[in-house]
Amino acid sequence: MEMLDKAIHDLYAEKQRLEQAIASLEKLQQPAAGGQVVSTTKRRGRKSMEERERLEVSDRMKKYWAGRRKERGAAQA
Secondary structure, three states: OHHHHHHHHHHHHHHHHHHHHHHHHHHHHHOOOOOOOOOOHHHOOOOOOHHHHHHHHHHHHHHHHHHHHHHHHHHOO
16 A cells, blocks of 8 residues: 555656646746747748848859859860
8 A cells, every 4th residue: 555655646746747847838938028939949941141142142153153164165175
């Protein structure tokens, strides 16, 4: 009988720990002070670029392809 009492006591203790964990998670899920849920996930997909960054990439790629055309012309000659 003592083993059964210990098992019941352990289960109640585990139930208490689970209820505290659930309460903590529910508190995190509630909207923040601003009224919005705080997202902890990272944004997927491409990063948007500003105009300056697009121009830098454009210039860099123009130089790259000019170099490739020059190499191809030298190899054919």
